[in-house]
Amino acid sequence: MRKRTLNRGLAGFWWLTLAFLYLPLAIVVLFSFNSTNSAANFTSFSLRWYHRLLGNEQIISAFYNSLILAIVSSLVALVIGCLIGYGMYRHRHRRLGWLIVLIYLPIVLPDIVFGISEMAFFVQFNRLTGLLEPGLGTMIIAHVTFQIPFVALIVYSRFVGLDPSLFEAAKDLYASPFQRALHFLLPTLKPALISAFFLSFTLSIDDFVISFFTAGPESATLPIYIWGAIKKGVSPEINAIATLMIGAVALAAILSLLFNRQGRR
């Protein structure tokens, strides 16, 4: 009897928590369809803010910046991180403590310290040499820096999960290291590489703080644009662009659910 009340209480608490988690997102979605410029009263349904989005060149260029940044940085991080992951595995019997520290540093460093260090460094470097002006280039460098560890760890754990005798077999089967890489390493790594790419891509798209401090005047990404718009005073267009981003996340959630289902079968 007592157990049942406990369970009922817990179920109630679960739904309350879900409401707490989804209410702020729901309010953004709801007011993106508001016909008036009010954040408190919903007057009637309209798509006018979405129409305004299409005409807003700043938002469109921010969207392209986000996309370019995410794709380029993920590709660079994939190559560099993959090499580290492989090196860590091949030489796992050596003392690689320094490498582990180096790899965990970008993960444990607070975002703000990360961003400010990079910014201070780029500013001074630019003053001294005239190179590395703040912009997409510096943002890509910063993003690659925080993506490398995740790629390296994913690739490394994929190797650890393999049977070591596979490597011997590959050595016997294929003459050159190049052939080995092409016919053995790449195919076995493919799932790890795909998930590493998507994780890097997500981390980049989702990042605000580090991008914010390494960005230049022309290289605002979507989160930076939204930040600026909020700071200047709330415009309902933010609701619309935020709703589109929430939609993208919802889509990713559904895909991951389907993907997991398939994986389990």
Added chain:
Amino acid sequence: MANTPLVTRRHAVVSETRHLLFSVMPGAVWIFVFLVLPSLYLMAVAFMSNGPYGLPELPLSLDAFKQLAGFGFLGWSPGNFYTLLRSLWQTLVSTALVIVVAYPIAYYITTCRAKLRPLMLLAVVVPSWTNQVIRAFGWMNLLAPGTPLSDAAQALGLIGQHMGLYPSNFAVTLGLVYNFLPFMVLPLYAAFEKLDTAQVQAAQDLYASPMRAFWHAVFPQTLPGLLAGTVLVAIPAFGMYVIPELLGGGKGMMLGNLVANQFAGGSNWPLGAAGALLMLLATFVGLFAMRRIGKRLGGGEEVVI
């Protein structure tokens, strides 16, 4: 003849080392140049003096740390010091609240049907996939003056007339709890899932009260998960920038905002760098303490993000 094996072995060692260098070096050099050097530079800046344009200058000095503790030209003014205290307080309160919410939630998920559990975990995590700026913006919309929540708070006399629940310290706490809840639910769920129910059974057989059974048979087993969650919540909460900036207003500032402001308009790089150094120190002390406690617990569980 006798020489050849030795030579090939030597050759092999050399080529192995070369292999290590070629595979690991690009990334190691990248992180060193673009993260280690910049953070070392930032640490050095903390010990320099503030130049005319906010840029650091020699001679070396401890002025930045004095300013951080509140000592300026005009004697002691508590602004910066209060910001430090507020950061600590917000971190403590929000971490405690996150534990209070996440603990029953994580337990409840384990009591549900096995098929439902991944879906429930996903439901908890998905909001955190949205950009944090958008999530804070959602709370701004919910807590602004004139919204039902603010009206209710006014009716209860919690806030003055025509005021909103945001900007305020309360809004910052709420935002932090909202932001970090999934980070606590996941490790706690992992702990609950592995729970050895035989211990609970034994406690019940020995007529322990439910309270005692929980305290002696359940709680210690969830401690490693609780610890991992605390690391994942408290460390980033202490350095939070976005939430206090959007939800806190001038009186809700935390250390992250103090640091950032010194590099933007306010321009006092050494002061900002000193704040960043303090944050770094807190991070490493936190990680180290948790490792020690974790080892003593014997969980030996790796904190995986």
